[in-house]
Amino acid sequence: MRRFLIAAAVTLTLASTPVLAQTTSAPASSAPAKPKYTSTDTDLGTLLDDPVAKAIVEKHIPGLTTNxxxxxxxxxxxxxxxxxxxxxxxxxxLAAIDAELAKLH
Structure with missing residues (x-):
């Protein structure tokens, strides 16, 4: 019986508490957007499959994409x-590649 009363009290409390997610908006992010690709996190296959990223890699490391x-x-x-x-x-x-890749979104 005691468990039932505790559960009922919790249920009533939760039911009468407004849901914060419905009444507040997400704070504006002040952090810059994470780059789509980076030389340290993105595998070469992904870069090669994106023609723009592939051109950036080839520009800075000629011959790598055709090796x-x-x-x-x-x-x-x-x-x-x-x-x-x-x-x-x-x-x-790599820094030059990352600088150009950071412009892609």
């Missing part, structure tokens, strides 16, 4: 690929 072995690296990020080709996939090039 015979590019399909083997589709699951890797550009940052991960950097360890295998540090002379071509430099921090400066």
């Amino acid at each position: 015979d072995q590019v399909d083997m690296a589709r699951g890797m990020t550009l940052k991960a690929i950097q360890q295998y080709s540090p002379d071509e996939v430099t921090d400066a090039r």
